Each structure stands twice: as structure tokens, then as C-alpha cells.
Ligand SMILES: Nc1ncnc2c1ncn2[C@@H]1O[C@H](COP(=O)(O)OP(=O)(O)OP(=O)(O)O)[C@@H](O)[C@H]1O
């Protein structure tokens with residue numbers, strides 16, 4: 522169970538969720554995706570666009586099994602929220618026998634199913650834009666010394682979910698925070714956010730990894746449902762591949778290595794061992 526989340530909009534959750542899901546399929550795993558952002562549906566739209574693009578260019582692009590979970594619409598009352606949590610847990614349960622791994626994309630705000638997803642996560646990935654405004658969701662800092670002064674609202678959500686897992690006798694999620702949309706040039710802000718994340722990493726117990734640079738190619742992918750991991754030929758991407766595609770592919774591969782998907786998904790286990798576990 523891989524959950525991509527942050528209580529902050531536009532940090533790259535759907536982009537990262539899509540890349541992780543496609544990476545897992547390309548590594549030979551059966552991956553499903555669940556979109557909990559039933560209003561915006563960015564991940565669902567990306568997958569629909571990928572299906573349409575694959576048909577148009579006659580390429581066999583990997584498509585995850587996909588569910589868009591509509592907790593807000595189907596369970597609007599307070600009692601309904603409890604039902605929505607249960608229905609989400611049941612939905613995941615029904616996906617389990619068919620898929621090796623499930624990637625859940627969440628909305629950038631608090632809510633029942635979003636919290637429930639945190640409690641289900643084996644691996645929690647939090648993309649973060651490169652500023653102290655974004656860092657505030659995780660922790661607050663002294664304006665002069667930049668020492669950590671408090672816990673952010675999203676860090677509290679993660680803490681609560683990890684507590685729920687421990688209470689249920691399960692391992693808490695392996696939590697990874699990655700920086701997204703990094704500028705290519707050095708700046709004081711960039712260095713200070715780096716230092717802030719290092720300090721928070723120790724205090725909150727997450728692994729902090731280098732993420733993705735700001736690159737226009739990530740924005741261009743949406744309409745065709747593409748990722749930086751797809752074949753870099755003109756027919757597949759519908760344009761001449763550029764250096765930007767190549768560099769994006771390299772940094773996504775580096776990110777995937779840092780995520781240790783192999784450890785989380787049992788991908789490194791021999792095939793017969795995985796089959797035995799699945800049985
Ligand atoms: N590294 C990047 N470089 C350039 N653009 C990026 C990068 N990562 C994401 N984007 C763009 O930023 C926008 C927001 O990204 P995305 O939809 O993945 O964020 P999100 O956290 O899922 O947002 P929301 O909270 O609204 O669901 C999109 O237009 C996406 O293409």
C-alpha cells in the first residue's frame with residue numbers, strides 16, 4: 522500500500538502517484554491506483570488520457586487497474602463518513618488478491634478517506650514544494666535561528682495514522698518526504714529549506730530524499746497521460762524527445778531507487794517467493 526499525500530495543494534501528489542504506479546507495472550508488478558480526489562480527479566483523468574493516447578498512437582502503454590473513490594458524494598453525512606472509511610477499507614480489500622500493490626492518490630486537504638488511507642499505508646510519500654510556506658504543513662521554524670519550534674498540521678495527521686497502525690499491531694508507514702519543483706539554481710531559500718527538512722526528518726521520523734526539478738515536461742505529460750518512464754521515441758510521446766525528457770527520466774529513476782519500492786513491494790524477492798506469499 523503506497524499512499525501519496527500532503528495537506529497542501531499542488532505539491533505534485535498526482536504526478537508522483539502516476540510515476541510510481543507506472544514504474545511498478547514496468548517492473549512486472551500488478552499495480553492498481555485509487556484516486557481519493559473525487560472532485561478534481563487528476564489521477565483518474567491522467568489515466569483516461571493515457572488510455573486514449575495509447576489507442577491513438579497504437580502503443581501498448583501500461584494502464585493500472587483504477588478506481589476513483591467518491592466518499593464525499595456518496596457519504597456526505599457524519600454517519601456517512603464512518604461508512605466511507607469502511608467502504609474504502611473494503612474496496613482496498615477487494616483489490617488485494619488481484620494486485621501486488623496499490624497506489625492511492627489523495628486530495629490536498631483533510632478528510633475521512635484521506636485519513637483512512639494514511640492508516641493503510643506501508644509506504645507514505647509526501648511531495649513538497651520548495652518553500653517554508655509548504656514546509657509549514659510539517660513543522661514551524663524560528664525566523665532567525667531556523668530551529669524547529671512546532672509540529673505542523675499534516676505531521677499531526679501522519680502521527681495519528683502511524684499511532685493507529687501501531688495500536689493495531691502493524692508496522693508504522695515508512696514515510697518519505699521529497700522535494701518537488703526544485704529550481705535549477707542555487708539560492709538561500711533552497712539551502713534553508715534543505716536544512717529545515719533535515720531537522721524535521723529527525724524530529725518526525727521521515728526519510729528525506731531529493732525529488733524532482735521544475736521541468737515543463739511534467740506539465741506536458743497530462744493531456745497524453747504520459748510519464749518520464751515511457752519510451753522516449755517520437756511515436757510514443759508524440760513529439761521529438763528532448764534532453765529535458767532524458768534528464769527527467771534519470772531523476773525519476775533516482776527517486777524510485779531512493780523510495781526503495783523493492784523493499785516495500787517485495788519486488789526483490791524471487792518470483793516463486795512472491796507467488797507463495799500471494800497464495
Ligand atoms: N517537477 C515538476 N515540474 C513542473 N511542473 C510540475 C512538477 N510536478 C508537478 N508539476 C505540475 O504542477 C501541477 C500540480 O501537480 P499535481 O497535480 O501533481 O499536484 P497535486 O499535489 O496532485 O495537486 P492537488 O493538490 O491539486 O491534487 C501540475 O500542473 C503538474 O503538471
Ligand SMILES: [Mg+2]
Nearest residue numbers: 534535558563
Ligand atoms: Mg492531485
